[in-house]
Amino acid sequence: MKKTILIVEDEDILxxxxxxxLVDEGxxxxxxxxxxxxxxxxxxYEVHLIILDIMLPELDGWSVCKRIRKSSNVPIIMLxxxxxxxxxxxxxELGADDYVTKPYRxxxxxxxxxxxxxxRYSHISNKSNEDTLISSGIHVHFPTxxxxxxxxxxxxxxTEFEILTxxxxxxxxxxxxxxxxxxxxxxxFSGDDRTVNSxxxxxxxxxxxxxxxxxxxxxxxxxxxxKV
Numbered sequence: 001m002k003k004t005i006l007i008v009e010d011e012d013i014l015x016x017x018x019x020x021x022l023v024d025e026g027x028x029x030x031x032x033x034x035x036x037x038x039x040x041x042x043x044x045y046e047v048h049l050i051i052l053d054i055m056l057p058e059l060d061g062w063s064v065c066k067r068i069r070k071s072s073n074v075p076i077i078m079l080x081x082x083x084x085x086x087x088x089x090x091x092x093e094l095g096a097d098d099y100v101t102k103p104y105r106x107x108x109x110x111x112x113x114x115x116x117x118x119x120r121y122s123h124i125s126n127k128s129n130e131d132t133l134i135s136s137g138i139h140v141h142f143p144t145x146x147x148x149x150x151x152x153x154x155x156x157x158x159t160e161f162e163i164l165t166x167x168x169x170x171x172x173x174x175x176x177x178x179x180x181x182x183x184x185x186x187x188x189f190s191g192d193d194r195t196v197n198s199x200x201x202x203x204x205x206x207x208x209x210x211x212x213x214x215x216x217x218x219x220x221x222x223x224x225x226x227k228v
Contacts, residue, residue: 008038035059069095136226167224176221
């Protein structure tokens with residue numbers, strides 16, 4: 001089945017360039033020129049990934065991301081013309097999965113799209129032999145990418161899910177921030193340690209009373225400590 005990507009970009013030329021690249025790769029593309037239009041389209045259609053510009057008329061990208069995250073963990077790539085690291089961290093704190101700074105090369109953006117889609121939806125065609133991961137009351141179901149804490153389902157973004165499962169699969173092992181960045185975002189990621197810290201903070205908040213399972217090891221990284 002063709003994956004549907006929603007492009008939210010108020011600059012017509014940039015939106016058309018992105019659309020052409022994505023259509024050539026076999027994706028179905030929906031377009032929005034402002035934040036309100038983006039939310040209306042998202043409510044009406046099944047969307048598998050969103051490319052979301054921050055500087056939009058009427059409703060900015062941060063607000064759109066925040067509203068979508070109230071009901072969906074659809075992968076979101078945010079675009080910005082600014083390289084301010086605080087903007088990047090704010091995007092991640094609101095639930096964005098990746099961040100691309102303008103100007104960018106379309107093949108780089110396309111690679112980010114493919115990575116997120118492959119990781120998020122690969123269970124549809126490739127059933128894992130190990131469907132579940134359980135530790136300390138945290139239950140991960142890989143085929144549906146759902147997480148339960150003491151029997152209650154919690155909503156994680158793509159990136160939060162990847163970090164949690166990577167830590168749980170390496171229980172008791174200290175993973176450096178560099179290892180997490182390489183595993184989750186890839187070698188071309190231009191962020192820094194604060195990006196990892198921001199996601200860990202969000203993840204701990206969602207884990208509630210299980211937050212202490214993710215342990216900070218000073219000047220080293222993070223590890224998952226729990227009991228089967």
